[in-house]
Amino acid sequence: MGFGDLKSPAGLQVLNDYLADKSYIEGLPGVKKALGKYGPANVEDTTESGATDSKDDDDIDLFGSDDEEESEEAKRLREERLAQYESKKAKKPTLVAKSSILLDVKPWDDETDMAKLEECVRSVQADGLVWGCSKLVPVGYGIKKLQIQCVVEDDKVGTDMLEEQITAFDEYVQSMDVAAFNKI
Secondary structure, eight states: OOOOOTTSHHHHHHHHHHHHTOOSSOSOTTOOOOHHHHSOTTOOOOSOOSOOOHHHHHTOOTTOOSOSSOOHHHHHHHHHHHHHHHHHHHHSOOOOOEEEEEEEEEESSTTSOHHHHHHHHHTOOOTTEEEEEEEEEEEETTEEEEEEEEEEETTTOOHHHHHHHHHTOTTTEEEEEEEEEEEO
């Protein structure tokens, strides 16, 4: 559509005549009007009116399967594979969560028999508890604390249980603290 030279009065007049029956500015967003309202006045609207039918969308199969139901062989194969998977899964040993704990056991004073204190601590036995190395660490004024390592299975032994049983030796033990706690 040529309007000619828009700098000349004749070109502007052609443009104004063209825009006289066209509305490019008026109307609300989302309101669909016929094509003739926006384009040339003598052009017929050939576009579809209304949205596409939603039933047509349901017929499209993006994954290319021809039938909705599984065949008997596919069902049997799937069941067989599930059974194999379950049997493999059952044979696998479950991982046992373990933790390495470093305990600080503090005596009442410098006259406490530390060998007896360590013997009492190691006498605490439980399923899933293994005692490791220990050493005496100076605290101050001649007092030493017992630092002892243990490995526990998380499901079977907790730090609360260890603390209760160790502090039960109140003749030797003043208090117990967890110095380090690491998951293995």
